[in-house]
Amino acid sequence: MNKPRAANPPYKLPPPLFDARCKACWFTAGLLVLVVLSFWSLDLQWAQFFSAEAVDSMGSFIGEFFPPDISPSFLHKVGVAAWETLAMSALGTLLAAAAALALALPAARLHPQDPAWGRASTRMLLNALRSIPELVWAALLLISAGLGPLAGTLALALHTAGVLGRLFAEAIENAPAGPAEALRAQGVANGLVFLYATLPQVLPQLLSYTLYRWENNIRAAAVLGVVGAGGLGQLLSFHMGLFHMPKTATILGAMLLLVAIVDAASLGARRLMTR
Known part of the structure; x- marks a missing residue:
């Protein structure tokens, strides 16, 4: 005798959009309230920003950037400054990674x-x-190191060491504990446990963090020259202060090109590590 088939279970309704017991819901609601209050408290002149006069002034200002200065002598100067910016970011990131570890x-x-x-x-x-x-x-x-790339390199290294140090510490704490516990049970010292068990597991993640911070540092190094720390930023501050707009356009183009090259190289390196 055939047994009666069980009725199909009823479909579950989707969870409510807001649940009083959901901590994430309360956090999101509080964040939205802060955003609304920020717009309300700031005196944002949107009408003036999008007015015809403002658009016309901005268009005239942008028009002064063209044509960029592409004379060989100035391009050589920009190339040297770009190399200085790249060296600052690379050395600063390397020093920061060592200090962070x-x-x-x-x-x-x-x-x-x-x-x-x-x-x-x-x-x-x-x-x-x-x-x-x-x-x-x-x-x-700048007070101790003086004007030039040394101050910029050390500034990048100090700030990035703080960022990478926290990320490295979290990665080490969250590493799978099995291999380390196996070595520790055999009486292996903590230093060797870290070198042979923990570090090989987290090394790709540490390298990925370092490359990502290098991407950020190339942008920061291009700005640090504004305070006299060398590189493209110092060149930009000088020519923009004198309203040399064609030269400023060339420097900005070099910044964009340098950031794009470093981003592509870093992305390619991270993809190779994850294969």
Whole structure:
């Protein structure tokens, strides 16, 4: 005798858009309220911004950039400044990655039984390093390092060390614990456990973070010259201050080209590491 087939279970209704017990819903609602209050509290002159007079003035100003200055002597000067900007970003990122790895170890809890005595103080140091923008670091370092790329390179290194140090520490703490626990159970020292178990697992992630920060630093290095830290930024500040608009257009084009090249190289490197 055939058994009666069970009735199909009823379809579940989608969850409500807002649930009083949903913490993410309350967070999103609070964020939306802050955005609305920001628009209400700021005196944003949208009508003036989109007025015919403002559009006409902006069009006239942009027209002064053309044609760009492409004389061989000036292109050579821009090329030297672009190379200086690239070198600042690369060296600053390299120094930051080395400092970040050294600071990430005391800032991370390597295993559940690790007392991590220096974790709180090291994380406070990392917070302090990354809370100060690169421009402020460069302005402070100009007093001791003087005008030129050294101040810009150190400014990038200090700020980026704070950013990468926190990311490296989180990656180390979240690494799978199995290989490390197996070595630790055999009596292997913590330093060797990190080198042979934890580091190989997180190294691709650390390299990806470093390349991404290099992309950001090439943009920051192009701006640091505004305070006299060398590179394209210093050239831009000089010619824009004198209203040499054709030369300014050439410098801006070099900045865009340099950022595009570094972004493409970094993206290609990250894809190779994930294969």
